[in-house]
Amino acid sequence: xxxxxxxxxxxxxxxxxxxxxxxxxxxxxxxxxxxxxxxxxxxxxxxxxxxxxxxxxxxxxxxxxxxxxxxxxxxxxxxxxxxxxxxxxxxxxxxxxxxxxxxxxxxxxxxxxxxxxxxxxxxxxxxxxxxxxxxxxxxxxxxxxxxxxxxxxxxxxxxxxxxxxxxxxxxxxxxxxxxxxxxxxxxxxxxxxxxxxxxxxxxxxxxxxxxxxxxxxxxxxxxxxxxxxxxxxxxxxxxxxxxxxxxxxxxx
Numbered sequence: 646x647x648x649x650x651x652x653x654x655x656x657x658x659x660x661x662x663x664x665x666x667x668x669x670x671x672x673x674x675x676x677x678x679x680x681x682x683x684x685x686x687x688x689x690x691x692x693x694x695x696x697x698x699x700x701x702x703x704x705x706x707x708x709x710x711x712x713x714x715x716x717x718x719x720x721x722x723x724x725x726x727x728x729x730x731x732x733x734x735x736x737x738x739x740x741x742x743x744x745x746x747x748x749x750x751x752x753x754x755x756x757x758x759x760x761x762x763x764x765x766x767x768x769x770x771x772x773x774x775x776x777x778x779x780x781x782x783x784x785x786x787x788x789x790x791x792x793x794x795x796x797x798x799x800x801x802x803x804x805x806x807x808x809x810x811x812x813x814x815x816x817x818x819x820x821x822x823x824x825x826x827x828x829x830x831x832x833x834x835x836x837x838x839x840x841x842x843x844x845x846x847x848x849x850x851x852x853x854x855x856x857x858x859x860x861x862x863x864x865x866x867x868x869x870x871x872x873x874x875x876x877x878x879x880x881x882x883x884x885x886x887x888x889x890x891x892x893x894x895x896x897x
Contacts, residue, residue, distance in 0.1 A: 790888060
């Protein structure tokens, strides 16, 4: 009595690592109705689709862009993957030109995969966050973001599979027999959308200066930046900032 099983298993996982400890913690989650109910409620509030997430995780793992799922129960909101030695990036990693080029290569590979999954609906995300916040400030942000979306919709690119949440913590650097490699993790927002939105999250969320922004875009386009790319990327940066501000208001 009084023994915290969850804490004990987490300590065990940290100590031994590997698949066994991950599966033990996963089984604890499966047996807990509270965790299942909490995930369902939060997933609904965020507009997440766990079945879509499962399909995407399997798709990108097969392409070598992410860890292979060990267990996925979309109804319960449970996802387990093998623990892998590596290091999640921090914002300072994105200051290095070599890292930006490496990330650009990974994004090209991602965006060239056969399209799979549902479409990203940014307008729905705006409405959802604004409604959940319910303030005048949120309404103004949503209106401004809606105008940016209208401008972006005038020249839609071909949709491709996008991560849509490329904050530094979701970029995992690991050493392999072939040298350093990058994986992307946390695919719950992944959907078909504008590839430049992925770049915009990296640029805007981490405050990349114009020089690094240009280097990143040129690396992604392999030196062949198309007419209008820079302007579209800036609009996507502005849109992402509105979305991020709404998210922040929602948490207050």
